[in-house]
Structure formats: structure tokens, C-alpha cells
Amino acid sequence: MGIFSKAFVLLLVLVSLLYMVFSVNGIGANWGTQATHRLPPDVVVRMLRDNGIQKVKLFDADYDTLKALGKSGIEVMVGIPNDMLASLAGSMKAAEKWVSKNVSSHLTTNNVNIRYVAVGNEPFLATYNGSFLRTTYPALQNVQAALIKAGLSNQVKVTCPLNADVYASASGLPSGGDFRADIHDFVLQIVKLLSDNGAPFAVNIYPFISLYSDPNFPIEYAFFDGNSSPVNDGGTNYYNMFDANHDTLVWALQKNGFGNLPIIIGEIGWPTDGDRNANLNYAQRFNQGFMSHTTGGKGTPMRPGPVDAYLFSLIDEDAKSIQPGNFERHWGVFYFNGQPKYSLNLGTTNSGLVPASGVQTLEQKWCIFRPNAKLDDPQVAPTVSYACALGDCTSLGYQTSCGSLDVQGNISYAYNSYYQINNQLDSACKFEGLATVTRSDPSVGSCKFQIQIKPYYGGAAQRLRSIQKTLCSILFLVLFLWTTQ
Structure with missing residues (x-):
């Protein structure tokens, strides 16, 4: 074999290896923490690494979470909640302080691989009624300026995860895509800033929400099996909603002069409970279909190539608002305790999802x-109203995992939820004398009566307890020495 032939073969091998790396590393996960009992951050980071998940998207800048991600090599998108947008928009100093505390210090001191800052989360969502329209762009602008001042703008990019409702198509076809007329100028401000700074457009796409919102939505079009009737757009066939929705955005960007702007899928997934279409079978079908559809590097008709995406979400969150629907607390591919819900091949391990290790649960007892x-x-x-208001009864609806319980079962489920959330305190299983504690598992069929994990108090509380223990030890020593004199 000649030197050029060898070089060509070597080049092909390198290209193949690079393709494999980038296609594997294309999938990330959203790590939310709106839970009554969080898994300890170090447990979650170990779980991420065990599952080969190389990217994580956060919704805030929790110190313990970021510290646990230090030296892990995992790429991090750190988040700024919507309620902080006004203060960052109104003060350059506030933006500089935020970047210094939540980006610079973690990069240098804790060696966290921060790659993005998500300024806000779906701030233009129609249900917010314009609350964040005038603060999102100035906040984004100030955070970008703060990154430049800190010398980090080449390493860390800003973005602003937007919901797919910021664009639409008058024709119903991807090629008719444009940004919503009422927010057109606001979105373009953001798009231009992203383009000027080499940053990506982040969008959250949810076929499940379309199905939930529209009873006439063709269910097969939500999945990736090719079983739906295709939508023909000028000779291009779309066999699933994700491709069509994604390319509606591509057309919107193209029409406004930003056709080459990189796109990140900030959130995509399927819930497993809380609605008749939120179940394990559909979630497994959707997420596995998405993985197979995107990791092959095929992309969409308008954007061939690997898709950069973050699954929503990593772990269930039982303290999320259920205003959008009871399904909101059930998006995780893992249950609250770090156990996988279903078989899912991320293309990173040979054994499917790897459960969290070292998770401690409360005693094997239930309130019924x-x-x-x-x-x-x-x-x-x-x-029951009290228990559900302060517990989690989102699995008790029509055609949900616990939808077939009898009246006594519904009451017991509500009582147990409150009892577990309150760490199995005796006082949490009173309910005017109507409840009792049992050590016999009351679970029935698909309805699991959960046992909560032991509470995680965070670094600050742990440090406080450590100080208290030290002070107690000192006090005991002083008393011992005093009494022995």
C-alpha cells in the first residue's frame, strides 16, 4: 500500500472515530432539582458518568451541584432563573458579580467544565403574558458583557432556552416558519446577539405537549417509527413532529438572515405518569426513537448532521408546579431514587441505563x-385534600399508574405520599385518627406506594452540623476535664 493510500485509510479511520465521539457526545440531560428529597449531587454525578452522559443542563447555579461536577469532565450549561432576569438586566455590576461567583470561581477553583450560561428558561412562554419580554435581552446582553470582561467569552457561550411556541407557520408547513408576530423583534434581538458571539439558539421541543393540548393530534406523528402519514413540504416529506418543528425554526432563522445559526435542543422527552398518554411504554418508545433517529448523524431535512440535544429529564421532581399538568413531576428517565424506569440505550454503555449507587432509603413502612x-x-x-396539597397525588388521575385504585387505595396513597415526604414522622400519619402505619407494602399492580430516600441537606447544612458536632465535642471535653479536677 502506497504512502498516500495509507494516509487516506488513516484519515478515514480518524474521521470515523471523530464521528463516533461526536455522535455519542451529542446527548445530554437536564438535571432539575425541584424535589422534596434530592439525590445527593455526588450520587447524581456518578450516575451521569456511569451512563456515559457527557453533558448536563442545570436550571440554576447551585454551589453543591456545580462543585460535585468539578473534575468530572462533564460539560455544563449553568442556568439563570427567570426571577433573576430583572436584576441582571438592570445592573451590569450584578451580572459581573453573578459571572464571577457562578462561572469564574467554579472554572478556576473547582475545575467545572462550564460551556454555556442559559439566561432564563422559556421566558417568552405565552402563559407568562409578556412578564419577561423587556428584561430577557438586557440580561443576556449584560451576562455576555460580563463574560467578555472576565476573559471567558471564547470558552463559555450564552444562550436563552426558548419554547417552540416562539415560532409558528401560517401554512402549517416548516417552510412557512417565522417568529411569532407579537414577539418577533424581541426574538431577533436575541438571535443577533447569539450570532454575533458565536453562540447557539436553544429550543425546547415537546411532541407530548402537542398531543396533550390537541385531542386531534395524530399520535403516530409524535414518534419516530415512520408509521404516520408524511407531511409533504414542497417535495420534502416529514414523518415525525420533531423534524417538522425543528425545521420550522430553521426556516424562521433563514428568513430573518440567520440561516447558519447553530441550534441546540435544550429539552426533549416524554413523561411517564400524570396523564393517559404519559406512560412507560410511550416514554420508552419516544426517547429510544429519538436516540436512534438522532445519534446516527442523519439530522433533519433542513439540517443534516448530528443533533445536539439534552433529554428532559434525568430525574423525577415531585415539587414541580403542576399548573401545566400532573405529568410535570414525571419527566425523568430515572425515578426520584435513581432507579431506571425502563430500558433505554443511550449508545454510551452496553447494559442500558445504570442505576444510582449508594442511595439510602427510609424504613420499609407506609402510612395507609x-x-x-x-x-x-x-x-x-x-x-385527603391536605395530604395531596402538601404531598404528591399526580399518579391518581384517570388512566395513570394508580388510576385503578379503589377509594381506600386512593386515600392510602395520599396519606402515604404526605408521610414519606415528611420523612415518616409519626405525626405525619395521624390524619384525625384515620391512618395507621404498616410494614406490608400496599402497592397494587402498576401503582407503587413509594418509600422516600433519606433527605439530603446540602453542603451548608452539613457544614453546620459538623460545626455543631465539633462544638458539642469541645463542650463535652471541657465538662469532662472540669468534673475530674
Whole structure:
């Protein structure tokens, strides 16, 4: 074989290896923490690494979370919540302080691989009624300026994750895509800033929400199996909603002069409970279909090539707002305790999802409706309402995982949720004498009566407890020495 032939073969091998690396590293995960009992950050980071997940998107800049990600090599998108946009928009100093505390210090001191700052989260969502329209761009502008001042703008890029409702198509076809007329100028301001600074456009795409919102939505079009009737757009066929929605955005960017702007899928996934279409089978089908569809590097008709995406989400969050729907607390590919919900091949391991290790649970006991209690007791309704308001009853709806429970089962589920969230305190299983603790698992079929994990208090609380233990030890020593004199 001649030197040029050898060089060509070597080049092909290198290209193949690079392709494999980039196609594998294309998938990330959203790590939300709106839970009554968080998994310890070090446990989650180990779980990310065990599953070969190379990128993570956060919704805030929690110190313990970022510190745990230090030296892991995992790429991090750190988040700025919407309620901080006004202060960052109104003060350059506030932006500089935020960047110094939450980016610079973690990069240098904790060796966290921060690659993006997400300024806000879906701030132009129609349901916000324009609350963040006038603060999002100035906040983005100030954070970008702060990154430049800190000498980090080449290493860390800003973005602003937007919901797919910021664009639409008058024709119903991707080629008719443009940004919504009422927010057109606001979105273009952001797009231009991103383009000027080599930053990507982040968009959250949810076929499940389309199905949830529209009973006439063709369900097969949500998935990637090619079973739906294609949508023909000038000779281009679209067999699934993701490709069509993504390319509607591509057309919108192209029409406004930014056709080459990189796109990141900030959130995509399928919930497993809380709605009749939110179940394990559909979630597995959608997420595995998405993985197979995108990791092959095919991309979409308008954007061939690997797709950069973050699955939503990593872990269930039982304290999320259920205003959009009861499904909001069930997006995780892992349950709250770090156990996989279903088989999912991310293309990074040979064994599917790897569960979290070292997770400690509370005792094997549950709070249930007392067997001899009367269903017509006037305290039943108010105690169940109380338990559900402060617990999580989102699995009790029609055609959900616990939708087939009888009346006693519904009451017991509500009581147990409150009991577990309150760390199995005796006082949390009273309910006016209607409840009792049992050590026999009351789970029925698909309905699991959960046992909560032990609470994680965070670094600050741990340090406080350490100080308290030290002070107690000193006090004990002083008393010992004093009494032995």
C-alpha cells in the first residue's frame, strides 16, 4: 500500500472515530432539582458518568451541584432563573458579580467544565403574558458583557432556552416558519446577539405537549417509527413532529438572515405518569426513537448532521408546579431514587441505563387508611385534600399508574405520599385518627406506594452540623476535664 493510500485509510479511520465521539457526545440531560428529597449531587454525578452522559443542563447555579461536577469532565450549561432576569438586566455590576461567583470561581477553583450560561428558561412562554419580554435581552446582553470582561467569552457561550411556541407557520408547513408576530423583534434581538458571539439558539421541543393540548393530534406523528402519514413540504416529506418543528425554526432563522445559526435542543422527552398518554411504554418508545433517529448523524431535512440535544429529564421532581399538568413531576428517565424506569440505550454503555449507587432509603413502612375507619367519616375529604396539597397525588388521575385504585387505595396513597415526604414522622400519619402505619407494602399492580430516600441537606447544612458536632465535642471535653479536677 502506497504512502498516500495509507494516509487516506488513516484519515478515514480518524474521521470515523471523530464521528463516533461526536455522535455519542451529542446527548445530554437536564438535571432539575425541584424535589422534596434530592439525590445527593455526588450520587447524581456518578450516575451521569456511569451512563456515559457527557453533558448536563442545570436550571440554576447551585454551589453543591456545580462543585460535585468539578473534575468530572462533564460539560455544563449553568442556568439563570427567570426571577433573576430583572436584576441582571438592570445592573451590569450584578451580572459581573453573578459571572464571577457562578462561572469564574467554579472554572478556576473547582475545575467545572462550564460551556454555556442559559439566561432564563422559556421566558417568552405565552402563559407568562409578556412578564419577561423587556428584561430577557438586557440580561443576556449584560451576562455576555460580563463574560467578555472576565476573559471567558471564547470558552463559555450564552444562550436563552426558548419554547417552540416562539415560532409558528401560517401554512402549517416548516417552510412557512417565522417568529411569532407579537414577539418577533424581541426574538431577533436575541438571535443577533447569539450570532454575533458565536453562540447557539436553544429550543425546547415537546411532541407530548402537542398531543396533550390537541385531542386531534395524530399520535403516530409524535414518534419516530415512520408509521404516520408524511407531511409533504414542497417535495420534502416529514414523518415525525420533531423534524417538522425543528425545521420550522430553521426556516424562521433563514428568513430573518440567520440561516447558519447553530441550534441546540435544550429539552426533549416524554413523561411517564400524570396523564393517559404519559406512560412507560410511550416514554420508552419516544426517547429510544429519538436516540436512534438522532445519534446516527442523519439530522433533519433542513439540517443534516448530528443533533445536539439534552433529554428532559434525568430525574423525577415531585415539587414541580403542576399548573401545566400532573405529568410535570414525571419527566425523568430515572425515578426520584435513581432507579431506571425502563430500558433505554443511550449508545454510551452496553447494559442500558445504570442505576444510582449508594442511595439510602427510609424504613420499609407506609402510612395507609386505617382498615376499620369509615369512608363516610367527615374528616376523610379534608385530610385527603391536605395530604395531596402538601404531598404528591399526580399518579391518581384517570388512566395513570394508580388510576385503578379503589377509594381506600386512593386515600392510602395520599396519606402515604404526605408521610414519606415528611420523612415518616409519626405525626405525619395521624390524619384525625384515620391512618395507621404498616410494614406490608400496599402497592397494587402498576401503582407503587413509594418509600422516600433519606433527605439530603446540602453542603451548608452539613457544614453546620459538623460545626455543631465539633462544638458539642469541645463542650463535652471541657465538662469532662472540669468534673475530674
